[in-house]
Amino acid sequence: MNYRETLAAIEAADTEAMEKARAYWDTIAKPPNSLGKLERDITKIIGMTRNPKVDISKRTVIAMCADNGVVEEGFAASDPEVTAIITELMGAAISCVCRMAKVANCDVLAVDIGVLREVTGANILQRNVRRATRNLAKEPAMTMDEVIQAIEVGIETVQELAAKGYNLFATGEMGIGNTTSSSAVASVLLGCEVEDVTGRGAGLSDEGLVRKIEVIKNAISLHQPDPNNPLDVLAKVGGLDIAGLVGVYLACSALRLPVLVDGLISSVAALVAVRLCPAVSDYLIASHISAEPAGSIVLDALELEPIINADMCLGEGTGAVAAIPILDMAAVVFNEMATYEDTSIEDMVNQI
Secondary structure, eight states: OOHHHHHHHOOOOOHHHHHHHHHHHTTBSSOTTTTTHHHHHHHHHHHHHOOSSOOOOSEEEEEEEEOOGGGGGSOOSSOTHHHHHHHHHHHTTOSHHHHHHHHTTOEEEEEEEEOSSOOOOTTEEEOOSSSSOOOTTTSOSSOHHHHHHHHHHHHHHHHHHHHTTOOEEEEEEEOTTHHHHHHHHHHHHHTOOGGGGOOOTTTOOHHHHHHHHHHHHHHHHHHOOOTTOHHHHHHHHOOHHHHHHHHHHHHHHHTTOOEEEOSHHHHHHHHHHHHHOGGGGGGEEEOBOOSSTHHHHHHHHHTOOOSBOSOOOOOTTHHHHHHHHHHHHHHHHHHHOOBGGGSSHHHHHHHO
């Protein structure tokens, strides 16, 4: 499916299936609602998949890797070469997210959607749209054709993996400068002050943070992105990794598959996807809340509550991976736990 076909295929989750799941939770031999958000998210997965049993056994992180031309402005704490290095570590299955994913029995696929130089590795999908975005401080980051192409990279990647049986997706990214583009997109779409949604990223100094905010403000003033047109915002001040993740969310929604939202960059991509098609929100599960200033702001706008609050801001999909074992435990309770009808617990409770 292309971008337009994918949008047209997205339907809201099945509310009747969710009501049945909620009712079933109440029959399980434990105090009602005692698993809190985990009951909520398992119920949501059932509404997505229309399956009365939860199967999230084959899962993967899709990490969109791309550089950002705005690093030319000189305030970034790291060199763009770091993007390529970490992408290749993912390709060799030895980056942070790969180590964590092994514990969570989760695969990791790095996608070169816009890395500045060529990268190699067994687990790197070569889908480079262009070698980094343009410098948004001076010109629009992407053309509209490049935005659509990047979104369709995400769509095609999910389609290929879903055809192989993957039934739980997690989002991740890697790219020096991508908190700058993410903060710019969030500021425009949410109508927030740039200062309120801009943080230190990979460790900016006070001086670097001031410069980062100034660059974002000037870029928004220069390009005048239309807050009512998410694609225009992406093209003018966004990133290739964000656009690719938008495609991941759209495709998961169209295919009725759950997708875990990672940190700031992934959340901003989710916001764009929901602005393009509100029903996408039915297929999103917030894994954690980013320590970046915009982390809670964007999740609140999406009306998502995270499973984890651990002050993480690493990226790569690490927060999303950390949530998977928790969902596994909740799914086991839902799928396998005895009900009150199967035990004598209810009679004992009634006698107390």
